[in-house]
Amino acid sequence: MASKIEEKLYLTRFQAAEQSHLTVIDHDICLTKCEEKWCTHFCPTDVYRWEGTRMHVGYEGCVECGSCRIGCPYGNIHWVYPEGGKGVVYRLA
Numbered sequence: 001m002a003s004k005i006e007e008k009l010y011l012t013r014f015q016a017a018e019q020s021h022l023t024v025i026d027h028d029i030c031l032t033k034c035e036e037k038w039c040t041h042f043c044p045t046d047v048y049r050w051e052g053t054r055m056h057v058g059y060e061g062c063v064e065c066g067s068c069r070i071g072c073p074y075g076n077i078h079w080v081y082p083e084g085g086k087g088v089v090y091r092l093a
């Protein structure tokens with residue numbers, strides 16, 4: 001049985017939607033107010049990557065844990081489920 005998150009991620013498949021279901025609402029807030037870039041810490045699959053002046057969102061790897069709905073201290077991430085049938089698919093093991 002898988003135990004570590006890295007092992008569990010091997011048990012997932014992704015069917016990426018064409019449009020991101022995750023949106024950084026205001027990139028200036030990330031740049032000027034959020035020194036810690038918290039989303040790069042709390043996302044378990046490293047969806048958020050700081051690229052110097054802008055937050056890159058690799059939505060294709062999102063496991064839909066929902067952390068960024070509540071984790072961004074500025075409420076700066078708009079989160080919805082991916083469009084029907086897309087996104088992560090879990091297999092039990």
Ligand code: SF4
Nearest residue numbers: 030034037038039072
């Ligand atoms: S936690 Fe929120 S405000 Fe901070 S960098 Fe991430 S999206 Fe921007």
Ligand code: SF4
Nearest residue numbers: 043062063065066068
């Ligand atoms: S829902 Fe979870 S996995 Fe997806 S981007 Fe947010 S923190 Fe990362």
